[in-house]
Amino acid sequence: MIIRSIHLKNFRNYRRLDLDVGPSVNIIYGFNAQGKTNIIEAINVCSCLSSHRTPKDRDLITFKENEYEIKIDLLDPEDNYKTDLSVSYLTEKSEENSSSAPKRVLKQDSMQISKIASYLGICNTVIFAPEDLNLIKGAPSVRRKFLNLIISKTSPTYFDLLNKYNRLIGQKNASLKSFRGGPANDDTMDFWDYPLADISSEIILYRYRYSLLLNKFSSRHHLDISEEKENLKISYSTIQGSIELINAFLEENALLDAFISGSAERGIYARIKGILSEHLYSKFKGMRQSDSEKGITGIGIHKDDLEITLNDMSMKIYSSQGQQRSAALSLKLSELDIIRDFCRSSPILLLDDVFSELDAKRRVSLISGMVNAQIFITCTEREYIEKELGTLVDGASLPRYFHVENGTVTPE
Numbered sequence: 001m002i003i004r005s006i007h008l009k010n011f012r013n014y015r016r017l018d019l020d021v022g023p024s025v026n027i028i029y030g031f032n033a034q035g036k037t038n039i040i041e042a043i044n045v046c047s048c049l050s051s052h053r054t055p056k057d058r059d060l061i062t063f064k065e066n067e068y069e070i071k072i073d074l075l076d077p078e079d080n081y082k083t084d085l086s087v088s089y090l091t092e093k094s095e096e097n098s099s100s101a102p103k104r105v106l107k108q109d110s111m112q113i114s115k116i117a118s119y120l121g122i123c124n125t126v127i128f129a130p131e132d133l134n135l136i137k138g139a140p141s142v143r144r145k146f147l148n149l150i151i152s153k154t155s156p157t158y159f160d161l162l163n164k165y166n167r168l169i170g171q172k173n174a175s176l177k178s179f180r181g182g183p184a185n186d187d188t189m190d191f192w193d194y195p196l197a198d199i200s201s202e203i204i205l206y207r208y209r210y211s212l213l214l215n216k217f218s219s220r221h222h223l224d225i226s227e228e229k230e231n232l233k234i235s236y237s238t239i240q241g242s243i244e245l246i247n248a249f250l251e252e253n254a255l256l257d258a259f260i261s262g263s264a265e266r267g268i269y270a271r272i273k274g275i276l277s278e279h280l281y282s283k284f285k286g287m288r289q290s291d292s293e294k295g296i297t298g299i300g301i302h303k304d305d306l307e308i309t310l311n312d313m314s315m316k317i318y319s320s321q322g323q324q325r326s327a328a329l330s331l332k333l334s335e336l337d338i339i340r341d342f343c344r345s346s347p348i349l350l351l352d353d354v355f356s357e358l359d360a361k362r363r364v365s366l367i368s369g370m371v372n373a374q375i376f377i378t379c380t381e382r383e384y385i386e387k388e389l390g391t392l393v394d395g396a397s398l399p400r401y402f403h404v405e406n407g408t409v410t411p412e
């Protein structure tokens with residue numbers, strides 16, 4: 001899919017924007033704080049319902065307004081299929097929002113889509129932004145969000161699993177609070193822990209598989225970037241004993257490769273899931289006393305993390321700024337690889353302010369292999385980017401330039 005045009009209403013500093021864009025490289029340039037990133041952010045929010053800058057939809061609405069709307073017109077160049085996607089966020093009662101609680105409305109071709117899983121994956125983007133550095137040193141929630149997004153973009157049903165998990169854990173915590181101080185009632189806890197163990201085991205299997213893929217791709221990228229000097233390793237950490245259990249099963253049955261490629265039979269998944277689910281249930285059960293004392297669930301996939309090491313040393317503790325930047329780039333390039341592999345087409349590439357920060361070698365890593373992809377790049381200096389791109393983009397895909405000044409975009 002490529003974007004043909006972008007339409008914004010009350011999004012950040014755009015009260016209104018209707019913009020036709022080019023099929024290959026689009027350069028969005030202008031001084032600081034004019035609205036360049038806001039355009040990239042809007043594309044990202046409309047394609048994968050997630051902003052790289054804020055978890056709150058409210059922040060995206062133009063100051064003093066009540067709702068925003070983003071619409072993108074799309075084209076599949078392979079078969080000339082046209083469609084459009086729109087996302088709006090309404091904070092007040094209206095025709096589309098019958099309650100007064102804030103509501104997000106998703107549409108494809110003006111028809112409302114009620115399930116997020118049916119919306120995700122229609123148009124895929126991968127964004128590279130200064131915030132990527134948080135992947136290395138930030139809180140575990142940053143890496144969970146990164147992993148969750150990659151899985152959701154390529155396996156949309158995963159999103160439903162996460163939703164179910166979040167609902168259940170919320171209900172279980174509410175129930176734990178009601179026991180606070182006293183012993184938890186085993187029947188009540190079983191009511192939560194059986195389904196939680198079932199859903200968690202499925203989520204862990206997804207996350208473990210994708211973490212193995214991330215590790216495979218990113219260690220390759222990082223060796224490239226560091227001229228074969230640095231070994232980047234990504235490993236998934238979750239509820240104690242789970243990975244050992246999965247590994248033992250996969251090794252015993254010589255199924256590791258089939259697990260990573262996703263070609264193992266359904267029956268195999270059902271068997272691993274069964275074993276894992278029993279393990280998780282016993283772990284949850286072992287925590288009941290302490291959980292009811294604290295009034296909250298102490299262990300669970302809501303605490304999962306990705307551990308990142310460079311030459312076997314924790315990046316969180318020992319890495320330099322440059323190493324963090326390279327590792328973050330390796331991780332994001334692996335996201336690109338995974339989405340390309342799963343979707344068999346290039347996602348749209350969004351480069352927010354990162355292009356000028358990369359040295360020549362990293363720029364080549366990023367742009368090479370993306371020859372047919374649609375790319376959006378933000379920068380402050382047109383001349384610089386023009387010169388740098390000259391050597392990377394072939395003549396057939398001439399870049400389009402857009403100048404941004406105080407929320408007004410002028411195509412050139």
Ligand SMILES: Nc1ncnc2c1ncn2[C@@H]1O[C@H](COP(=O)(O)OP(=O)(O)OP(=O)(O)O)[C@@H](O)[C@H]1O
Nearest residue numbers: 012013032033034035036037038059060061062063
């Ligand atoms: N909810 C909002 N409503 C109105 N304006 C907003 C909102 N959120 C941010 N802005 C404004 O948008 C502008 C920043 O836009 P953006 O982040 O796109 O800048 P930029 O052009 O990418 O700048 P830089 O080169 O510094 O990255 C700021 O002027 C900010 O005040």
Ligand SMILES: [Mg+2]
Nearest residue numbers: 036037353378
């Ligand atoms: Mg910016």
